[in-house]
Amino acid sequence: MAEVVLDSLTRRFGDTVAVDNLNLVVRDREFLVLVGPSGCGKSTTLRMIGGLEPATSGSIAFDGLDVSHLPTEKRDIAMVFQSYALYPHMSVRANLEFPLKNMGFPRAEIESRVRGVADRLSIADYLDRRPRQLSGGQRQRVALGRAIVRDTGVFLLDEPLSNLDAQLRVSMRAELKRLHAQLARTFIFVTHDQAEAMTMADRIAVLSGGVLQQVGTPDDIYTRPANRFVAEFMGSPAINLLPGKAVTEQGRVEVRIDGARRAAQFAVEPAAAHNGAEVTVGIRSEHLSFVPSGAGSLSGVVSMVELLHPELFVTVDLGGLSVVVRTSTQRRPEIGEAVDLDFDATRSHLFDANSRRIPTTGESA
Ligand SMILES: Nc1ncnc2c1ncn2[C@@H]1O[C@H](COP(=O)(O)OP(=O)(O)OP(=O)(O)O)[C@@H](O)[C@H]1O
Ligand SMILES: [Mg+2]
Numbered sequence: 001m002a003e004v005v006l007d008s009l010t011r012r013f014g015d016t017v018a019v020d021n022l023n024l025v026v027r028d029r030e031f032l033v034l035v036g037p038s039g040c041g042k043s044t045t046l047r048m049i050g051g052l053e054p055a056t057s058g059s060i061a062f063d064g065l066d067v068s069h070l071p072t073e074k075r076d077i078a079m080v081f082q083s084y085a086l087y088p089h090m091s092v093r094a095n096l097e098f099p100l101k102n103m104g105f106p107r108a109e110i111e112s113r114v115r116g117v118a119d120r121l122s123i124a125d126y127l128d129r130r131p132r133q134l135s136g137g138q139r140q141r142v143a144l145g146r147a148i149v150r151d152t153g154v155f156l157l158d159e160p161l162s163n164l165d166a167q168l169r170v171s172m173r174a175e176l177k178r179l180h181a182q183l184a185r186t187f188i189f190v191t192h193d194q195a196e197a198m199t200m201a202d203r204i205a206v207l208s209g210g211v212l213q214q215v216g217t218p219d220d221i222y223t224r225p226a227n228r229f230v231a232e233f234m235g236s237p238a239i240n241l242l243p244g245k246a247v248t249e250q251g252r253v254e255v256r257i258d259g260a261r262r263a264a265q266f267a268v269e270p271a272a273a274h275n276g277a278e279v280t281v282g283i284r285s286e287h288l289s290f291v292p293s294g295a296g297s298l299s300g301v302v303s304m305v306e307l308l309h310p311e312l313f314v315t316v317d318l319g320g321l322s323v324v325v326r327t328s329t330q331r332r333p334e335i336g337e338a339v340d341l342d343f344d345a346t347r348s349h350l351f352d353a354n355s356r357r358i359p360t361t362g363e364s365a
Pocket of ligand 1: 013016018039044045
């Protein structure tokens with residue numbers, strides 16, 4: 001068992017609030033990804049959980065036990081960093097043995113554990129090499145091996161894949177997920193890469209400016225973003241955001257996007273948006289489509305076409321603002337072409353003047 005509970009966790013550096021009153025429950029054996037832009041407090045959070053950084057206030061509990069004042073070695077955690085932090089003068093074997101020797105394990109136990117980990121991570125052939133004689137991907141595996149050899153309840157991983165090339169990164173994602181399933185331990189994984197978060201997480205916690213924005217499954221986060229920040233940060237290409245005005249009448253909520261030919265009906269509680277309220281409409285690129293001239297609620301001019309087989313990303317200038325449309329490569333609009341667009345309002349999002357999500361009918365606020 002290893003449930004990690006962060007209670008009002010705060011870390012200040014002078015005037016900087018790196019982590020601001022963070023409340024988060026990481027479930028036992030969950031793969032939780034902490035994601036957010038550079039400087040949002042991800043590493044600081046992880047370092048506080050690992051005991052490498054003291055909290056300014058708040059507490060951290062593992063399975064109900066307050067560990068806030070316990071040193072790292074008493075916390076039942078193992079950490080993996082972006083830099084790997086392997087001992088360069090030691091062989092791979094010695095690197096893997098190091099934590100076990102430190103803990104006073106008997107020789108036979110050390111050997112059998114190192115063999116087990118080396119087989120599991122396919123590094124058995126490199127045990128006598130030094131880290132510098134390995135590729136980046138192999139080094140990354142050794143760093144993972146050194147973390148799992150101790151068999152702790154919680155694994156803390158800080159951007160462990162960012163030094164790898166794009167292809168290796170994708171294959172290591174799958175390998176890490178497999179490892180997580182086999183080990184059945186709690187993983188807290190930090191990344192600034194939203195795609196990594198989406199593909200790996202059981203649940204994602206999105207941070208911005210040290211403040212937790214939303215916690216949820218990848219589906220929750222993508223289909224019901226809690227605010228504009230989450231909507232924009234998660235998903236690529238970024239969600240299209242267009243300003244508009246709400247019109248509420250007879251229990252219906254319609255929104256007229258600035259410059260649009262007509263209003264679109266949204267399935268939100270009328271009480272959630274008052275008549276005339278300024279709102280922002282969030283439309284993902286896959287929910288916009290080209291329609292015959294004159295038939296669309298939006299019209300504009302194609303300003304950029306990016307081919308990314310098997311898809312096409314088309315930027316359309318709506319007269320000031322622009323949107324990106326994700327479409328198939330079959331019909332390729334040309335730059336300068338006048339086009340009409342429609343969007344699926346049932347799958348679009350509404351944000352209020354404070355950037356908060358306006359819940360759709362039936363969705364709990
Ligand atoms: N030791 C420190 N002294 C002063 N300020 C710090 C210290 N460590 C972190 N900070 C500040 O705290 C904030 C959060 O930093 P942190 O390293 O947690 O961000 P991060 O989300 O991990 O970013 P990145 O994606 O770039 O690694 C930043 O504003 C950073 O400058
Ligand atoms: Mg960091």
